[in-house]
């Protein structure tokens with residue numbers, strides 16, 4: 631089924647100062663190696679994650695939960711589902727950058743086992759620093775189960 635990119639763009643706009651349009655999201659999601667994970671509830675997306683997987687690495691490009699649905703474990707569940715999908719595609723390491731002013735994002739990634747690997751000063755348009763983070767994913771055994 632084609633994702634509802636208009637709904638995803640709305641969720642993205644609630645989470646970020648520089649929103650991505652529905653057509654940008656659709657174009658991005660169609661690119662090689664993209665992993666789009668959507669969390670639907672009552673038929674409507676309430677959050678999504680977009681990762682790009684290349685060889686044994688994946689990058690979290692964006693992850694957002696609609697404002698009214700936050701604080702109930704959906705972000706964590708989405709991240710876990712996206713990590714599993716990336717692992718199935720061969721990713722062994724996931725990396726990302728997040729603003730040092732984004733308390734919720736930083737806390738989510740730390741709680742999910744990401745560790746900080748660096749900082750880019752004034753990386754974002756609002757002048758905030760980017761915190762670089764990464765996580766090594768558990769391996770899979772021959773049957774595809776977590777080793």
Ligand SMILES: CC(C)(COP(=O)(O)OP(=O)(O)OC[C@H]1O[C@@H](n2cnc3c(N)ncnc32)[C@H](O)[C@@H]1OP(=O)(O)O)[C@@H](O)C(=O)NCCC(=O)NCCS
Nearest residue numbers: 645693694695700701702703704705706734735737738741
């Ligand atoms: C970051 C975001 C995805 C979290 O989604 P969520 O569904 O509210 O997160 P969860 O309820 O799964 O929380 C998971 C953990 O993250 C941390 N966390 C989430 N929101 C937090 C907040 N406002 N303050 C502090 N910690 C927070 C907590 O450690 C939490 O674990 P706990 O509930 O056991 O304490 C959501 O706030 C969001 O969409 N923000 C805007 C977009 C964004 O910043 N995305 C991340 C950067 S790409």
